[in-house]
Amino acid sequence: MDIRPIHTDADYQATLREISALMVDDPAPGTPEGDRLDILATLVQAYEARHFPIEAPDPVEAIKFRMEQRGLSVKDLEPLIGKSNRVYEVLNRKRPLTLAMIRRLHRGLGIPAAALIASDAASR
Incomplete structure (x- = not known):
């Protein structure tokens, strides 16, 4: 399981593509694919929170x-x-x-x- 932090927009886009590919098969939690999807989604959430913060509405x-x-x-x-x-x-x-x-x-x-x-x- 070769997973790296997301540092660049290219890393981010590649991770999103991998998540999309994994979601097609709808992997079960606890399986290697399900664990990979969970980890990648967590990395994407952290990257988005840092680079695309959502401000509270007016x-x-x-x-x-x-x-x-x-x-x-x-x-x-x-x-x-x-x-x-x-x-x-x-x-x-x-x-x-x-x-x-x-x-x-x-x-x-x-x-x-x-x-x-x-x-x-x-x-x-």
């Missing part, structure tokens, strides 16, 4: 995304944020989210609290 964008997912309107957010003018202020970054709003949005829409708390500067 709180307002997280709210808008959830609204779009569920087909919600400003009126639907009123119980969670306040009257429609307040909802518009939040969505237009004129007013920051309060702790109470964050709690209600988290409970009511299932948006992770961490996404709603993210950088105050991003939400203004």
Whole structure:
């Protein structure tokens, strides 16, 4: 089992090709092929985390995304944020989210609290 760390984009692409080839056969866990797939996937995850980090979403964008997912309107957010003018202020970054709003949005829409708390500067 000759496995090396992924250092370059060429290494990364070659590892992805090997993973794709292994997945075609759907190897069982605990087999040599299954173990190889598991190790290669772990290496790819580490490489991607280092070279392609995913930042937390902007709180307002997280709210808008959830609204779009569920087909919600400003009126639907009123119980969670306040009257429609307040909802518009939040969505237009004129007013920051309060702790109470964050709690209600988290409970009511299932948006992770961490996404709603993210950088105050991003939400203004």
